[in-house]
Amino acid sequence: MKDIKNPIETEKREWRKQQTQLRLKTWLTIFSPISLLLIWQFLSQSGLIDARFFPPPTAIISTFIDLLTSGELFHNINISLFRIFAGFLLGVIPGIIIGLCMGLYAPFRHFVSPVVMALMPIPTLALLPIILIIFGIGEVSKVVTIAGSVFFPVVINTAAGVISIDSIYLDVAKNYGASRKDFILKIALPGSLPVMLEGIQMGQAIALLTIVAAEMMGARSGIGYLIWTSYSAFLLKEMFVGLILISFFGYIFSLLLRWLQRKLIPWR
Numbered sequence: 001m002k003d004i005k006n007p008i009e010t011e012k013r014e015w016r017k018q019q020t021q022l023r024l025k026t027w028l029t030i031f032s033p034i035s036l037l038l039i040w041q042f043l044s045q046s047g048l049i050d051a052r053f054f055p056p057p058t059a060i061i062s063t064f065i066d067l068l069t070s071g072e073l074f075h076n077i078n079i080s081l082f083r084i085f086a087g088f089l090l091g092v093i094p095g096i097i098i099g100l101c102m103g104l105y106a107p108f109r110h111f112v113s114p115v116v117m118a119l120m121p122i123p124t125l126a127l128l129p130i131i132l133i134i135f136g137i138g139e140v141s142k143v144v145t146i147a148g149s150v151f152f153p154v155v156i157n158t159a160a161g162v163i164s165i166d167s168i169y170l171d172v173a174k175n176y177g178a179s180r181k182d183f184i185l186k187i188a189l190p191g192s193l194p195v196m197l198e199g200i201q202m203g204q205a206i207a208l209l210t211i212v213a214a215e216m217m218g219a220r221s222g223i224g225y226l227i228w229t230s231y232s233a234f235l236l237k238e239m240f241v242g243l244i245l246i247s248f249f250g251y252i253f254s255l256l257l258r259w260l261q262r263k264l265i266p267w268r
Contacts, residue, residue, distance in 0.1 A: 079221045165188065
């Protein structure tokens with residue numbers, strides 16, 4: 001009886017230990033931004049930093065509520081989110097398809113790689129004048145700008161993920177006469193998912209950076225436009241509202257992608 005009880009008690013202790021560590025991590029995650037805001041509030045109110053350039057968080061929250069109730073903030077958020085999601089999908093879907101083809105077919109990889117490697121170091125924003133000439137100053141140019149910045153990390157990581165698949169899986173698929181469709185959907189795609197999702201995670205961060213810069217340079221709405229016009233008019237509380245919103249959306253998107261990663265590749 002003692003031999004049976006000891007493993008059960010050990011398992012319970014391990015479970016309680018894991019739960020304690022999980023709660024500690026959760027509290028640390030919550031405490032980190034709150035402590036930063038409290039320090040910022042103290043420094044601003046005490047005059048240790050200039051409140052004109054770094055207004056206290058309470059003043060920023062008040063400005064956020066004013067912008068929210070006026071409807072201006074909702075409009076800018078909706079516009080930016082539409083551009084981000086449309087550009088993200090436009091960059092991710094071709095990136096995955098071309099990355100899979102690059103990983104599976106060596107001739108295609110050798111043909112496409114020089115073009116990808118030559119264009120990848122060029123910042124997408126440096127191509128914005130050309131994009132504006134081709135697509136105009138409307139929504140399409142913003143979406144294409146984001147798609148271009150997302151495409152490269154996704155295509156490179158997807159190709160790397162396919163190439164890194166253990167050859168034994170490829171040999172087994174060939175020996176059992178797997179069709180081309182099964183080969184792609186059941187071997188290449190699942191095998192490349194861990195590396196591919198890291199590229200998608202990187203792409204969403206780049207999308208947020210790009211949307212702010214694109215809306216600063218050629219837009220009349222959006223969070224980036226709010227940040228730039230507020231800065232130009234020295235309305236720094238409004239500017240900080242836009243900056244904090246971008247930070248918030250980046251954190252939420254990252255959590256969503258991490259959740260998707262746990263669902264798609266639970267073995268990792």
